[in-house]
Amino acid sequence: MPSEPIFTDLVGVMAVITMIPVFFVWLEKKTQWKIFDILPAIIWIFLAPIFLSNLNVIPRSSEIYTTFRSFAVPMFIVIMLLDINIREVMKVAWRGAGVMVLGSFGIVIGAAISFYIFKEGLPENTWRGYGALAGSWIGGTGNLAAVAESLDTPGEMVGMVVLVDNFVYVVYFPIILTCKRWAERFNRFTRVSQKDIDHVFEATADVEKKSKEIHFKDILTLVGFAFTAMLIANRLAGFLPEVEPVLTEGTWAILLVTTLGIALSGTGLSKVPGTMPVAMTLTYIYMTMMGAQADLTKIGGAQFFLIAGFVCIAVHFVFIILGARLFRIDVSMAAVSSVSAVGGAASAPVAAAVHREDLVPVSIMLALIGYGLGNYLGVLTAYLCHLML
Numbered sequence: 001m002p003s004e005p006i007f008t009d010l011v012g013v014m015a016v017i018t019m020i021p022v023f024f025v026w027l028e029k030k031t032q033w034k035i036f037d038i039l040p041a042i043i044w045i046f047l048a049p050i051f052l053s054n055l056n057v058i059p060r061s062s063e064i065y066t067t068f069r070s071f072a073v074p075m076f077i078v079i080m081l082l083d084i085n086i087r088e089v090m091k092v093a094w095r096g097a098g099v100m101v102l103g104s105f106g107i108v109i110g111a112a113i114s115f116y117i118f119k120e121g122l123p124e125n126t127w128r129g130y131g132a133l134a135g136s137w138i139g140g141t142g143n144l145a146a147v148a149e150s151l152d153t154p155g156e157m158v159g160m161v162v163l164v165d166n167f168v169y170v171v172y173f174p175i176i177l178t179c180k181r182w183a184e185r186f187n188r189f190t191r192v193s194q195k196d197i198d199h200v201f202e203a204t205a206d207v208e209k210k211s212k213e214i215h216f217k218d219i220l221t222l223v224g225f226a227f228t229a230m231l232i233a234n235r236l237a238g239f240l241p242e243v244e245p246v247l248t249e250g251t252w253a254i255l256l257v258t259t260l261g262i263a264l265s266g267t268g269l270s271k272v273p274g275t276m277p278v279a280m281t282l283t284y285i286y287m288t289m290m291g292a293q294a295d296l297t298k299i300g301g302a303q304f305f306l307i308a309g310f311v312c313i314a315v316h317f318v319f320i321i322l323g324a325r326l327f328r329i330d331v332s333m334a335a336v337s338s339v340s341a342v343g344g345a346a347s348a349p350v351a352a353a354v355h356r357e358d359l360v361p362v363s364i365m366l367a368l369i370g371y372g373l374g375n376y377l378g379v380l381t382a383y384l385c386h387l388m389l
Helices: 010-031 040-053 063-080 086-121 128-136 141-150 157-190 194-202 214-237 247-262 275-292 302-327 329-343 345-354 359-389
Strands: none
Touching: 010 040, 010 063, 040 275, 040 359, 063 247, 063 275, 063 359, 086 128, 086 194, 086 302, 086 329, 086 359, 128 141, 128 157, 128 275, 128 302, 128 329, 141 247, 141 329, 141 359, 157 194, 157 247, 157 275, 157 302, 157 329, 157 359, 194 247, 194 302, 194 345, 214 275, 214 329, 214 345, 302 329, 329 359
């Protein structure tokens, strides 16, 4: 008879679950070991609790996990989306935004194509994983968590998504960083002028910066409005028709809370500091809990999922190139438009700085638009993949 886990109480489980991301985030920051360039902290944050739950240190299933997920996921969605500034993006880089949106749909279509090609070799319920992966590549880790939760994606499938996401990114990101070598040929293909390129630099000079100083009233305000948005979304979701197994009441609640978060970003709440720290704290704790619940004996067909991930990104690149020609943008803006979706707000400024430093504010704004699109298009991807079964 299997023994009971060492920690089963609320305080014990949460102490272990919260200290795992604390340890790896600080380890990555303080040591700057090269291993983190290939396997970033988020992978270790997911893998560590798998071993701890299998070693009976923490439970694999617990009401603690269920309760936390029920409020943390919609909460970080609302808080994360408050930073979106659609009006500013349209003023500064509407062409780049257009290319990013096309590239995002390229991920949806690429996922559907790759699912159709490899579905015979993929494990059961992979369509849920495809939705989470698309959410991650269009938005970020927060979208991965949100879409996975809305689709009731199993923990082990989330593990596969995290691994595919990061391994494909190891190949993808160097291409983004080095593609400026092809600037002359690329810009000739897209018919962009130097005047168009210079316009972006002029437009970003007046972008308003949010204060980084955080007070307790800011956190209190964010949490209060997040819970209110969750309440409204949950009540409205009960009136909407379900399309099993993709559009359940839970899925509708996530999509509605996403919509409310975007709507609130147009209010004074967008100026409240502390949004990203709070949202990412909840996201990392959520990912740790998903790792604790993963059953590795159910993982199969991972190699097909990895290949499918590369196919998906290849289709995304095609859409980015065609979008660059349609909107007449240069290779640097095209690269930023791509990485703002696939890499999110963490990687976009890095890539932008390598290409042109004046694109750093643009990259952040575009990445935030990706957060807004990620949940909708992630669920759409899952729906398209499920139709092919």
